[in-house]
Amino acid sequence: MAQERKLKITVDHDVCVGNAMCETFATNTFALNEERQSEAVNPQGDPLAQVLEAADNCPVSAITVEDAETGEKLFP
Amino acid sequence: MVTAVSDDMFTDEVLNDPYAYYGQLREEDPVHWNDLYQLWVVTRHDDLVWLTRHNELFSSAVFKNDPRPPYPTIYDSDLGLYEFVREYQARQFIQHDRPVHLDMRKVVHGYFTPRSMEEWRPMVKDVIKDLLDEAEERGSMDVMRDFATPLPLLIIAEMMGVPRQDRPYIREVAEKLLYVGRGEPWRMQNFSEGIREMIEYVTPLVEKRIVEPEDDFISVLAQGEREGVFSRDQVISNSSLLLLAGHETTINLLCNGILSFIRNPDQYELLRSDIEGMHVKANEECLRHDSSVKSITRIASEDVELRDKVIKKEDRIRWFISSANRDPRKFENPDQFDITRWPNPHVAFGAGIHHCLGATLVRVEGQEAFRAFAERFESLHLDTTEDQLEYQPSITFRSLKSLPITWN
Numbered sequence: 001m002a003q004e005r006k007l008k009i010t011v012d013h014d015v016c017v018g019n020a021m022c023e024t025f026a027t028n029t030f031a032l033n034e035e036r037q038s039e040a041v042n043p044q045g046d047p048l049a050q051v052l053e054a055a056d057n058c059p060v061s062a063i064t065v066e067d068a069e070t071g072e073k074l075f076p
Numbered sequence: 077m078v079t080a081v082s083d084d085m086f087t088d089e090v091l092n093d094p095y096a097y098y099g100q101l102r103e104e105d106p107v108h109w110n111d112l113y114q115l116w117v118v119t120r121h122d123d124l125v126w127l128t129r130h131n132e133l134f135s136s137a138v139f140k141n142d143p144r145p146p147y148p149t150i151y152d153s154d155l156g157l158y159e160f161v162r163e164y165q166a167r168q169f170i171q172h173d174r175p176v177h178l179d180m181r182k183v184v185h186g187y188f189t190p191r192s193m194e195e196w197r198p199m200v201k202d203v204i205k206d207l208l209d210e211a212e213e214r215g216s217m218d219v220m221r222d223f224a225t226p227l228p229l230l231i232i233a234e235m236m237g238v239p240r241q242d243r244p245y246i247r248e249v250a251e252k253l254l255y256v257g258r259g260e261p262w263r264m265q266n267f268s269e270g271i272r273e274m275i276e277y278v279t280p281l282v283e284k285r286i287v288e289p290e291d292d293f294i295s296v297l298a299q300g301e302r303e304g305v306f307s308r309d310q311v312i313s314n315s316s317l318l319l320l321a322g323h324e325t326t327i328n329l330l331c332n333g334i335l336s337f338i339r340n341p342d343q344y345e346l347l348r349s350d351i352e353g354m355h356v357k358a359n360e361e362c363l364r365h366d367s368s369v370k371s372i373t374r375i376a377s378e379d380v381e382l383r384d385k386v387i388k389k390e391d392r393i394r395w396f397i398s399s400a401n402r403d404p405r406k407f408e409n410p411d412q413f414d415i416t417r418w419p420n421p422h423v424a425f426g427a428g429i430h431h432c433l434g435a436t437l438v439r440v441e442g443q444e445a446f447r448a449f450a451e452r453f454e455s456l457h458l459d460t461t462e463d464q465l466e467y468q469p470s471i472t473f474r475s476l477k478s479l480p481i482t483w484n
């Protein structure tokens with residue numbers, strides 16, 4: 001099931017250590033790039049709950065999630 | 077380039093000041109073949125980051141796949157014990173590659189999210205307060221014995237769900253497990269005894285949590301067994317993981333950090349002048365400047381070219397956190413202890429899929445520990461002379477033997 005709500009997801013590459021937990025919890029949303037850092041390749045890829053779980057499981061709190069339309073902060 | 081550096085990494089000189097030795101390698105021969113120990117020594121920050129993030133090229137299953145004997149050497153009569161230890165160690169997920177590593181890590185990862193570790197902060201603060209109250213009453217403290225050793229242990233015991241009355245016993249066992257990072261030839265005796273006692277101790281706890289889960293760490297592992305990810309043996313092995321992986325490392329952060337503040341009173345003053353604003357940054361700088369873990373091993377899964385060298389399949393590689401965190405290509409004035417440094421992209425916790433599971437916990441412990449010292453003590457002093465400070469003969473851990481201090 002894809003995500004209906006439009007999300008704006010950012011990954012802070014100053015802190016991402018490439019441990020791939022986000023990719024593990026939200027497989028369609030996140031993917032590691034050449035440098036093995038995470039990119040939100042498809043913000044609509046997974047249900048919101050899964051995206052939030054991924055963000056929560058980032059050990060260095062690199063991920064922020066907001067509603068792209070309203071700007072509402074969903075994580076942290 | 078061939079460098080004139082000697083390959084003996086266990087001399088007093090190198091143990092006391094690893095920064096000069098590995099720093100020279102970093103500048104002269106960043107991917108160095110150490111002929112004496114038959115391994116590659118990798119020392120630059122960008123190479124470490126690259127290497128740790130390419131887990132498919134560098135295997136972590138060192139104990140399972142490396143037939144070479146332990147070093148520094150142990151007594152021949154202890155080789156049997158070593159086999160036992162190695163088999164036990166090989167069950168820990170730190171020693172696994174994907175896909176098994178991911179399945180195992182997923183079970184425990186959720187327990188260590190930054191948010192869930194925040195919930196432990198009040199408890200960590202309480203434990204720190206008690207330990208420092210006791211020290212103040214006595215009027216002196218060996219930071220190692222009286223603060224850094226009991227602190228992580230008390231927290232871990234709480235997380236594991238160890239009943240209060242069993243703590244002195246766990247402390248005794250933990251002392252034996254601390255031999256993991258040492259170089260003494262008899263270390264396997266203490267270490268394997270510690271493991272045996274640990275197994276005996278946690279087995280009934282595990283059996284209980286399988287039937288009646290609670291919210292402690294052993295119950296999380298027990299859930300892993302119910303889901304078929306862990307065998308019973310693995311649950312038992314990994315139950316002691318918190319103790320093994322999180323004890324020596326945290327001790328070193330606290331001791332090395334306090335020592336850095338003693339040697340740099342201006343930085344201590346700076347922390348004291350704005351504790352709220354500085355304690356997080358200060359902790360990161362302690363992690364970087366005199367890192368708890370000096371080096372970690374991998375085995376090449378295929379031939380890999382790195383700089384002008386070819387690392388052959390099955391070759392051993394040791395990557396040195398202590399030199400990467402002092403790499404001038406990444407850090408300005410790298411040898412300076414500067415608690416305003418930010419961002420601080422150190423690799424004290426490694427990187428990639430094996431990035432330290434306990435990092436979130438240690439950050440809470442370190443931040444609160446340095447905060448508490450700064451709140452309480454106007455200035456810190458060594459209660460011994462610089463030349464009396466000694467380090468354990470280990471290339472894995474940067475461990476002081478003791479750290480007696482006084483304060484005003």
Ligand code: HEM
Binds near residue numbers: 170317372
């Ligand atoms: C200052 C304290 C600590 C430091 C500097 C540290 C450092 C490290 C490093 C460098 C690694 C990477 C190992 C590798 O790539 O092979 C690691 C992994 C690990 N650490 Fe820590 N550690 C600390 C504290 C802790 C604590 C308190 C725990 C307890 C939960 C812990 C549990 C682990 C585990 C389980 C792994 C293996 C992760 C994996 O393979 O996925 N560490 N640590």
Ligand code: HEM
Binds near residue numbers: 318372
């Ligand atoms: C989780 C439970 C762990 C167990 C049971 C364990 C056990 C052991 C044992 C038995 C040794 C051999 C010691 C010797 O030869 O004297 C060893 C070495 C080592 N451990 Fe661990 N360890 C654990 C966690 C960790 C963690 C978290 C780190 C990283 C921070 C780490 C890093 C190392 C390194 C780098 C060596 C040296 C390996 C070599 O000599 O090639 N270990 N460990």
Ligand code: SF4
Binds near residue numbers: 022057060
């Ligand atoms: S979980 Fe965090 S650190 Fe790990 S890859 Fe994703 S963004 Fe990076």
